[in-house]
Amino acid sequence: MSTPYAKLPRWADYGLIPLINLLVAFAVAGLVVLLVGENPFRAAVILVDGAFGSGPGIAYTLFYATSFIFTGLAVAVAFHGGLFNIGGEGQAYFAGLGVALACLPFDGFLPWYLIFLLAILCSAVFGALWALIPAYLQAKRGSHIVITTIMFNFIASSLMVYMLVDVLKPTGSMAPQTRQFLEGAQLPRLGFLFDYIGMKVRPSVPLNISFLLALFMAFLVWVLIWRTKLGYEIRTMGFSPKAARYAGISETRIIIVTMLISGALAGMMAMNPIMGDQHNVPLDFVAGAGFVGIAVALMGRSHPAGIVPAAILFGMLYQGGAELSFEMPSISRDMIVIIQGLVILFAGALEHMFRPAVQAMFASVSPKSVGVVAAKGEGA
Amino acid sequence: MAEAAIELVGISKSFGAVRANRDINLEVQKGTIHGIIGENGAGKSTLMSILYGFYQADQGEIRVNGKPTVIRSPNDAIANGIGMVHQHFMLVDNFTVLENVILGAESNALLNSSISKARAELKRLEQEYSLFVEPDAVIEELPVGLQQRVEILKALYRGAEILILDEPTGVLTPPEADHLFRILKQLKEQGKTIVLITHKLREIMAITDNVSVMRQGTMVATRETAKTTVEELAELMVGRRVLLRVEKGEPALGAVKLSVRNLTVKDSRGVTMVEDVSFDIRAGEIVGIAGVAGNGQSELLEAISGVRKAVSGTVTLDGKPIDLTGAADPGELRDRGLAHVPEDRHHVGLVLAFEENENSILGYHDKPHYLNGPFLNIEAIRRDAKEKIEKYDIRPSDCRLKTANFSGGNQQKIVLAREIERDPGVLIVGQPTRGVDVGAIEFIHRRLIDMRDQGKAVLVVSVELDEIRSLSDRILVMFAGRVVGERGPDATEGELGLLMAGVEQQEAAE
Numbered sequence: 001m002s003t004p005y006a007k008l009p010r011w012a013d014y015g016l017i018p019l020i021n022l023l024v025a026f027a028v029a030g031l032v033v034l035l036v037g038e039n040p041f042r043a044a045v046i047l048v049d050g051a052f053g054s055g056p057g058i059a060y061t062l063f064y065a066t067s068f069i070f071t072g073l074a075v076a077v078a079f080h081g082g083l084f085n086i087g088g089e090g091q092a093y094f095a096g097l098g099v100a101l102a103c104l105p106f107d108g109f110l111p112w113y114l115i116f117l118l119a120i121l122c123s124a125v126f127g128a129l130w131a132l133i134p135a136y137l138q139a140k141r142g143s144h145i146v147i148t149t150i151m152f153n154f155i156a157s158s159l160m161v162y163m164l165v166d167v168l169k170p171t172g173s174m175a176p177q178t179r180q181f182l183e184g185a186q187l188p189r190l191g192f193l194f195d196y197i198g199m200k201v202r203p204s205v206p207l208n209i210s211f212l213l214a215l216f217m218a219f220l221v222w223v224l225i226w227r228t229k230l231g232y233e234i235r236t237m238g239f240s241p242k243a244a245r246y247a248g249i250s251e252t253r254i255i256i257v258t259m260l261i262s263g264a265l266a267g268m269m270a271m272n273p274i275m276g277d278q279h280n281v282p283l284d285f286v287a288g289a290g291f292v293g294i295a296v297a298l299m300g301r302s303h304p305a306g307i308v309p310a311a312i313l314f315g316m317l318y319q320g321g322a323e324l325s326f327e328m329p330s331i332s333r334d335m336i337v338i339i340q341g342l343v344i345l346f347a348g349a350l351e352h353m354f355r356p357a358v359q360a361m362f363a364s365v366s367p368k369s370v371g372v373v374a375a376k377g378e379g380a
Numbered sequence: 381m382a383e384a385a386i387e388l389v390g391i392s393k394s395f396g397a398v399r400a401n402r403d404i405n406l407e408v409q410k411g412t413i414h415g416i417i418g419e420n421g422a423g424k425s426t427l428m429s430i431l432y433g434f435y436q437a438d439q440g441e442i443r444v445n446g447k448p449t450v451i452r453s454p455n456d457a458i459a460n461g462i463g464m465v466h467q468h469f470m471l472v473d474n475f476t477v478l479e480n481v482i483l484g485a486e487s488n489a490l491l492n493s494s495i496s497k498a499r500a501e502l503k504r505l506e507q508e509y510s511l512f513v514e515p516d517a518v519i520e521e522l523p524v525g526l527q528q529r530v531e532i533l534k535a536l537y538r539g540a541e542i543l544i545l546d547e548p549t550g551v552l553t554p555p556e557a558d559h560l561f562r563i564l565k566q567l568k569e570q571g572k573t574i575v576l577i578t579h580k581l582r583e584i585m586a587i588t589d590n591v592s593v594m595r596q597g598t599m600v601a602t603r604e605t606a607k608t609t610v611e612e613l614a615e616l617m618v619g620r621r622v623l624l625r626v627e628k629g630e631p632a633l634g635a636v637k638l639s640v641r642n643l644t645v646k647d648s649r650g651v652t653m654v655e656d657v658s659f660d661i662r663a664g665e666i667v668g669i670a671g672v673a674g675n676g677q678s679e680l681l682e683a684i685s686g687v688r689k690a691v692s693g694t695v696t697l698d699g700k701p702i703d704l705t706g707a708a709d710p711g712e713l714r715d716r717g718l719a720h721v722p723e724d725r726h727h728v729g730l731v732l733a734f735e736e737n738e739n740s741i742l743g744y745h746d747k748p749h750y751l752n753g754p755f756l757n758i759e760a761i762r763r764d765a766k767e768k769i770e771k772y773d774i775r776p777s778d779c780r781l782k783t784a785n786f787s788g789g790n791q792q793k794i795v796l797a798r799e800i801e802r803d804p805g806v807l808i809v810g811q812p813t814r815g816v817d818v819g820a821i822e823f824i825h826r827r828l829i830d831m832r833d834q835g836k837a838v839l840v841v842s843v844e845l846d847e848i849r850s851l852s853d854r855i856l857v858m859f860a861g862r863v864v865g866e867r868g869p870d871a872t873e874g875e876l877g878l879l880m881a882g883v884e885q886q887e888a889a890e
Contacts, residue, residue, distance in 0.1 A: 223755075227755055227756055227758070228754050228755050228756060229745060229746060229751055229754055229755070229756060230754065231756075232738070232741075232745050232756060233745070235731075235734070236731055236734075236742065239731045239732075239733045239734070240727050240728070240731050240732075242724070242727045242728045243727065243728055243729070243730065243731050243742065245687055245710070245728075246685075246687060246710060246720070246722060246728045246729065246742075246743065247710065247711070247742045247743040247745065248709050248710040248711025248712070248714070248743060248746075
């Protein structure tokens, strides 16, 4: 009697249940819209249309999604190792220094692709460094990683203010940011791709090549977690530290390596707004993407194939939400945060709320498709 | 025919797609002890949970004393005179016996009157059934045998006429179990009806009047105990003939493989769990460690296998010492030929969320033939897993299935296959057949004997005395962290039982 509920087919597990959770989240969000005195259906249309209805809309959605893919992957890798890295925000922010280091000295004479490679390296290293200290404290001292990574978000924030105001700001400038990057440190934008599907996207829309890097990283994370020895060890540790100990896997090593990878992924997020959009390192460029990454990883069930669509969903909420607050002034940006919160609540915290019902439904419709009886009965 | 205390008619219950109970009919006669036996997962506990109101049946009817009764909660069950003694006690550890007995049965908001009433009632119950327990003792200070007695008293206090006991002897020493049986017989003489759920055939034969056998959610037979045999019941449980005792020849002893000297180990709270333990294991023998759970066996195994730090003492493998500082690398010990089947396969020996093939390399995942550089060689791993599935008859034979979906016996076979197939010189096994079905027990015992016959040194720790006696060439008994005696395989159960209860040691100390 170890399994009170039977297994679901994969498509239901990874498709149907998240969909139901999402619909419920939107239904509740609709009620809130109703309370504000607006028509929820019109709001939904504006939101979806704003995000997907036009070339620029889609491009913006994907631009936001790029950041969320990086931070979502960062959280997911740590999850697999049983670690809750809440510090993606700080790691990405600190990695902004790495990006600056790659861009400022070289943007006058190196081509963009060399600087891009250098920036990947530098942002990853800086992000990883920022995760290293909490990782070390967890591995060697048992300081809880949730607490230390949160604290490191604040430290990163203060440090970056100091760096941008007192060190990196060009003399005479009023804005707390680095100087504007030259062409060498500006990433190619992908708006032109929309020409092929007959949509017009202004060159100012910031969707850039780091989107492709994000997709590639999603693939690499899949390889890492499911196809390498290290990934095997990370997962063993995540599921059962005792089994890891038994198997001769060093807890210290796995905690540190996992957090370094997680921090590196979060760090790479910095390139998207800095080199793809702003072309300088401004204050607060992460803008909450590190935290959204937690929701993305939860919703994507820590699997790259789930994280990419989940990131796009949150990109849609960002982009469509901006349009919505523009079209319906009584719905502020805070409403969008509420909708995001509801998505996180239903997709993350209440993930299993509808599972028993769905399972019962599957069991009654086609007992065979659930197929666990065989495993039980045949006990040798 | 006597009157039926309980009748279950056509009871069915499903959890999702798992049909835990299918059309069960059962009749328990008043004033008898009725055994229900079956393998793990046969549906015994589910059936009893339905009777006690934890679950509602999807179909079927329950009759108590001939009257159709609806039981929606344990309160309904108690109101109908049904009491249950759970496998895992439902006692508040830091309450006294008396407080536990009245818990949930307090008659008003102020406890005083309830307590004095309960005290009088307990005294009466004690005298009637000779169930003595000090009413003011705190539960956590009582041995398990007495804690169980409190559970029985709780049920009787609530006026139970029908008592359900779920695997009651799992935590008891043999003398404690015997005492329990005497109590149960006495209760029967007083007219109580007892339902005993167990997977131990011996207990069924010793104490029950009737026995019902469950298999895969169905009730396959009901027999009068006096007119059946252990062999018949085992066959009914498994659905085919089983050998209950493995045949084995004389051991061919070789060199000392594993040597433990003056080993002392503390647990994480700093309590000494293993004290000054010494023994040797030679090639070609099985040494069994008997003892009631919690007498240091787990810590001993963990220390030898390098996962737990030892306070003092030495352990040598093939004459070379094992690092006992807690920094030992279990991977290195594996390379030196020490394989370990841990007691807790759910959390230590396996990762239940993994696919079967992933578990078939746990601990050996860094061996070159499972890898391509830093990458896992998925093909080799799965091919290897399939070979083991074939060789160990692991079912279902699907190496991509999540390990949690295998039965206990098959999970244990996954661990054994992994450890044995690496051809270790020393194999240490904790609880080889805990939670394993009868059919697989035979298979697992056979493999362990094969290992011994191939000249390996095997250390078996088990709380199942039958298993220890059946497998071992030498038996060490552990009590309170010490090895209190060594006996040959022909030691009687009574003799070992006394050692396990620490009796001899106390006598020696006096």
